[in-house]
Amino acid sequence: MKTIATLAATTVLALSLAAPAFAQNTITGVRQLDDRIDDIDRDARRDLGRQNDAARFGENGVVQGFRGSAALTASGTDDTADLSLAGRLTYGQGSWNHLVGFAAEYGEADGESDEEEFFLTYEGSRFFTPTVYAYGTGRYQYDNQTDNRQDAFLGLGLGYRVYNTEQVAWRVQGGPGIRYIEDQVTRDSETEAAALISSRFYYAFSDTVSLTNDTDILGSSSDYNVSNDFGVNFKVNDTLSTRISYNTEYDSDPSDGIKSTDNTVGISLVVGF
Numbered sequence: 138m139k140t141i142a143t144l145a146a147t148t149v150l151a152l153s154l155a156a157p158a159f160a161q162n163t164i165t166g167v168r169q170l171d172d173r174i175d176d177i178d179r180d181a182r183r184d185l186g187r188q189n190d191a192a193r194f195g196e197n198g199v200v201q202g203f204r205g206s207a208a209l210t211a212s213g214t215d216d217t218a219d220l221s222l223a224g225r226l227t228y229g230q231g232s233w234n235h236l237v238g239f240a241a242e243y244g245e246a247d248g249e250s251d252e253e254e255f256f257l258t259y260e261g262s263r264f265f266t267p268t269v270y271a272y273g274t275g276r277y278q279y280d281n282q283t284d285n286r287q288d289a290f291l292g293l294g295l296g297y298r299v300y301n302t303e304q305v306a307w308r309v310q311g312g313p314g315i316r317y318i319e320d321q322v323t324r325d326s327e328t329e330a331a332a333l334i335s336s337r338f339y340y341a342f343s344d345t346v347s348l349t350n351d352t353d354i355l356g357s358s359s360d361y362n363v364s365n366d367f368g369v370n371f372k373v374n375d376t377l378s379t380r381i382s383y384n385t386e387y388d389s390d391p392s393d394g395i396k397s398t399d400n401t402v403g404i405s406l407v408v409g410f
Contacts, residue, residue, distance in 0.1 A: 360390035
């Protein structure tokens with residue numbers, strides 16, 4: 138079991154900012170530490186924000202009109218180079234919603250590529266009533282470090298909001314699709330029929346304590362994958378928030394030497410002063 142503990146405390150950031158300006162350089166290592174603190178803080182806040190994802194509540198999944206964001210990071214030395222790019226775009230018009238996301242990472246060491254990843258996702262939905270909607274979804278992933286060099290899915294289906302209140306929100310959706318897989322080693326590819334079933338559940342015990350449980354099941358003739366992310370969120374006050382999560386990933390047909398089940402315990406804590 139992998140255990141990931143993320144602690145983002147602004148006091149550490151304050152100490153680094155209190156250092157003289159001339160100390161913020163690569164030689165002392167303060168700059169790298171400051172960048173790392175920013176990364177940890179961002180990851181912790183993102184993990185805490187999972188309970189409030191845009192599609193979990195309300196009739197429409199996104200705000201009306203266009204909204205978007207993008208980020209780019211790049212770094213390099215004499216021997217290495219790293220580039221990361223990510224972005225998200227949402228568009229809502231009446232009962233129609235569209236969400237597009239992308240991410241790309243490239244790494245190079247000693248003139249040789251050691252990391253090539255690209256992700257692209259799309260989900261569109263159309264609400265017929267406040268509780269019933271149709272959706273279409275697509276995902277493409279290219280990764281030169283995993284079993285599947287290319288992995289893509291295109292599907293459509295129906296969704297239903299079982300509950301939709303401030304205390305309880307639960308929606309389920311599912312439908313058929315097509316999955317494309319290319320093997321990393323042999324480069325053999327296969328296109329097959331598939332099906333996707335998803336569940337998103339939220340329950341608020343109080344204004345400060347809530348839980349979420351998100352489940353996705355993707356099945357095809359070659360194998361099926363299950364992902365379940367359970368989390369409990371605590372907001373003690375405006376300056377202290379934490380999330381404890383337990384994520385399970387299951388692959389019915391893993392490669393030789395790889396476990397079929399991978400469990401991750403996560404703890405995210407954000408403290409402000």
